[in-house]
Amino acid sequence: MHFAECPLILFTIMVQMAVGAFLFLGVIHHLSLVRLNDEIFTVISKPILNVTGFILVLAVIVAGFHLGNPINAFNALNNLGTSWLSREILSLILFLLSGGFFLLIYIRHKLNRKLIFSLALITVALGYIAIASMAMVYMLETVPVWNNLFTPLAFVFTSLILGSGAILHALNIIINKKKYSLLLNEFSIQKLTDPFKIISLFILGLLFFQVIIMFSQLIYLGSGDETLRSSFGILIEKNILLIILRLLLLLSAFLWLISLLVKYNRTRDLLLKRKYYALYFGILLLEELIGRYLFYAMYFRIGV
């Protein structure tokens, strides 16, 4: 892996996490997982949306560090006809514009539910179109190790795992911060902890499938043609410790969440009031960062 690809690890992870977080914020609101009225929900969703926007802007800046000649960056949309890289950038710009517009409307006209819902839906769709284009960038015919279903799967799973993890973490921060707890009464705080169980169960499912995907990919590479076996060789020879570490992180995140869920079922404790979700999110983030590093590290092209 080139050092030049480090910004790409951060860029892809940040964009995918932001899309996932936006999706989950909408899901917990519109499926009424948090039974709070719109006005109180706005108190918590504004800071989350602001941070999501900040992460996206940061992602775009980080992506600039990948370019050897960023002054020419405006040329990147020249080849929409055949280049998935151009298409990825366009879809990302559209996602950013739509998200920005949504935020503007949301702050100014918070009671126009229909408009906000439609805009949120468009923004989420554009976000996942950007993630799909991102996957297509890597699905090159000359790079068989990327040109398969595992690439879009990896990107979508990153988005879902980090998106839901980030929302859990954000709810936890909001509940424990004085600045917000003054605005939210005890009843609202209790309601805010409602989605804990459903989000946790969802993350559990994702982590389980992530482990299955990880093993399936290793089997796919190890039993494939010469190029795939070369990538498998690179992974095993140079990165076996990282693969094991990733697996351990997945396992610890899985067991930790199970223990929390068992406790929740037994005591109905407001678990989101506890302060260890930052560490939990940190584990998920590290696991995904390692996963993305391995994604770039296994690059192997056909030919010379």
Added chain:
Amino acid sequence: MKKQYAFYIDTSRCSGCKACQAACNDKHNTGNGILWRRVYEVSGGDWIRKGNAWLPQVFAYNISMACNHCEDPICVKTCPTKAIYQRKDGIVLIDENKCIGCRYCEWSCPYGAPQYDSNKGVMTKCTFCYDYINEGKNPSCVDACPMRVLEFGEFKELKKKYGELAEVYPLPDSSITKPALVINPHKDSLNKPDIYLAISNKEEV
């Protein structure tokens, strides 16, 4: 039919002297570790059973490789800026004033043709010495080869003269990018599916 310049490589004759590589570097003043033309040394072999005896069968050959100015160039398709373009005579060039240095062409080209210049922050590649061709001269690599391994000309003519082979180990399936390339293979580069072979000078190229 459109014009398409192509290279002919006689791998059966190549001694691996790298005069083509040096001439290319010299002509284009590439420097900075950039090799628009590279000579890959392929070696392989195995123990072959003959009656009651096991005999060693080892071999080595060289392939001189630059941009093949493909008929269906993947670098032109993937480049987001259209900095890489194909002229009417088939020559694939990079407009350094448009390039953003994203290195996506480097990821995708199976011949390792686009090379990154870290001083300029842009991609560079073989130009087929189009300035020499305009003057009626040969590309510098072609003229530098003491073994007369390299030749250039119209793809149609070269195919008529030398056949249509465009892939031997370690080159990829030619149907992917349709390289403007004709190869006269070294005898050991064909029909050895079970014998181990590999590029032995990877650190050099």
